[in-house]
Amino acid sequence: MITLLIILLVLVVLVSVYFGVLLWFRDPDLNLRFDFAKLKAIPWRFGKDFLWGSATASHQIEGGCDNNNWFAFESAVDEQGKPRIKDGQKAGLACDSWNRYKEDTQLMKALSLNSYRFSVEWSKIEPKQGEFDQAALDHYDQVVDDLLANGIEPLVTLHHFSNPLWFEQQGAFLQDNSPQIFAQFCERVVQRLGSKVKLWCTINEPSIYAVFGYATAEFPPGEKDYKKAARAFRNMMLSHTAAYQVIKRIRPEAKVGMAVHIHFCDPLNPWNLFDVLVAHLLNKNMNDCHFPYLTKGHFSFSIPGMVNETYSGAEKNAFDFIGLNYYTHSYRKFQPSGSDHFPEVIKLPPDQLSDMGNEMYPAGLYRALKLITRYTSKPIYVLENGIADKADTRRARYIEEHLLVLNKAIADGMDIRGYQYWSLLDNFEWAKGFDMKFGLYKVDFDTQKRTLREGSRKYLEIIQKSKA
Numbered sequence: 001m002i003t004l005l006i007i008l009l010v011l012v013v014l015v016s017v018y019f020g021v022l023l024w025f026r027d028p029d030l031n032l033r034f035d036f037a038k039l040k041a042i043p044w045r046f047g048k049d050f051l052w053g054s055a056t057a058s059h060q061i062e063g064g065c066d067n068n069n070w071f072a073f074e075s076a077v078d079e080q081g082k083p084r085i086k087d088g089q090k091a092g093l094a095c096d097s098w099n100r101y102k103e104d105t106q107l108m109k110a111l112s113l114n115s116y117r118f119s120v121e122w123s124k125i126e127p128k129q130g131e132f133d134q135a136a137l138d139h140y141d142q143v144v145d146d147l148l149a150n151g152i153e154p155l156v157t158l159h160h161f162s163n164p165l166w167f168e169q170q171g172a173f174l175q176d177n178s179p180q181i182f183a184q185f186c187e188r189v190v191q192r193l194g195s196k197v198k199l200w201c202t203i204n205e206p207s208i209y210a211v212f213g214y215a216t217a218e219f220p221p222g223e224k225d226y227k228k229a230a231r232a233f234r235n236m237m238l239s240h241t242a243a244y245q246v247i248k249r250i251r252p253e254a255k256v257g258m259a260v261h262i263h264f265c266d267p268l269n270p271w272n273l274f275d276v277l278v279a280h281l282l283n284k285n286m287n288d289c290h291f292p293y294l295t296k297g298h299f300s301f302s303i304p305g306m307v308n309e310t311y312s313g314a315e316k317n318a319f320d321f322i323g324l325n326y327y328t329h330s331y332r333k334f335q336p337s338g339s340d341h342f343p344e345v346i347k348l349p350p351d352q353l354s355d356m357g358n359e360m361y362p363a364g365l366y367r368a369l370k371l372i373t374r375y376t377s378k379p380i381y382v383l384e385n386g387i388a389d390k391a392d393t394r395r396a397r398y399i400e401e402h403l404l405v406l407n408k409a410i411a412d413g414m415d416i417r418g419y420q421y422w423s424l425l426d427n428f429e430w431a432k433g434f435d436m437k438f439g440l441y442k443v444d445f446d447t448q449k450r451t452l453r454e455g456s457r458k459y460l461e462i463i464q465k466s467k468a
Contacts, residue, residue, distance in 0.1 A: 051418030395455030
């Protein structure tokens with residue numbers, strides 16, 4: 001009898017420990033969903049100074065980006081001899097926005113947009129180390145002037161995935177002196193544009209750049225080494241701080257932030273402790289880790305048995321706002337065997353997913369905003385949010401539901417200053433090539449004709465209603 005009681009007591013303790021650990025590590029907002037009928041009853045809270053915009057990146061739209069890491073990657077093959085980009089596609093002329101930027105400004109104006117997030121192409125501005133192309137700087141100066149003349153606030157991104165070839169060949173952000181190299185480039189750009197540009201995004205999605213480039217091989221340089229990924233990630237965070245310091249020295253009144261990609265990894269089985277721990281590990285390294293660095297100067301990227309990269313001592317609170325990029329979430333499970341110990345699992349049928357295979361999950365935007373506000377009360381700008389939808393059957397719903405969630409967040413007291421839909425135009429969607437259609441405007445890449453999608457009219461409708 002005593003033995004049985006001991007066994008029962010041990011079982012009770014083990015079960016208690018199991019569920020205690022599970023609940024400790026499981027995200028309490030895991031099952032968050034919204035009733036959109038109720039959200040529609042909340043009055044629009046977007047103020048008169050709210051920035052409504054769209055976002056792009058230089059390599060994806062400009063054309064002629066033939067001196068950077070992506071140009072080289074587009075001509076490369078993987079270990080099996082297959083093209084790195086789907087069907088061997090290359091950005092090439094892309095949307096020819098280098099020459100058509102005035103036309104694109106009018107497209108924004110037609111949608112009542114009052115802001116535009118775009119990136120400057122480092123490889124065009126500094127084609128060789130230490131040599132700056134004044135014609136390229138003149139071009140971006142003219143882009144900014146055209147935007148301002150049309151009542152559109154420029155929000156300039158200094159690094160959006162593309163490196164000059166010379167920087168890439170040196171080792172890019174694996175170099176410990178990369179923050180200083182990047183800061184020198186930033187200094188030239190801010191000296192030229194700083195009197196006109198109030199909002200600066202230093203670096204776009206350092207976690208994605210580092211992990212996709214050095215761990216999953218989806219981005220250049222196409223390697224699979226988590227230690228390199230962690231080192232590149234760390235140095236990009238340090239590069240943000242270096243850029244922030246340069247910008248504030250030249251233009252103290254400027255507002256400077258970075259774009260953080262938040263993608264929640266949720267456990268496939270929320271009652272399986274191993275799935276929960278895998279989700280927690282991924283979220284900690286890919287989402288949360290940005291914020292201890294930004295607010296306290298401490299960086300940590302750690303996966304047991306694979307990598308442990310830490311850094312302490314960076315300047316605290318070297319940011320004026322957080323830029324949030326949010327699209328979707330995913331489900332993960334623990335898989336002890338095989339090369340991938342935490343594979344993604346698709347739970348919905350294809351007809352309920354975007355063309356990228358992503359679930360439409362607007363509640364994740366609220367979760368992402370809530371995560372940020374746990375670390376800082378500084379302003380937030382949503383710098384990317386959009387859907388790949390060639391058939392244009394889900395875009396209007398995606399836009400409306402995410403903006404309803406954003407409106408609720410503002411009503412709940414979150415300091416959100418702007419929203420940039422990704423993207424203004426169909427473009428070269430990195431490793432997916434031209435197949436993914438994110439654009440508010442459809443682009444015929446044979447003629448470069450831009451056509452407003454019907455689903456995009458929902459964005460215009462909400463902007464107009466919010467101002468009424």
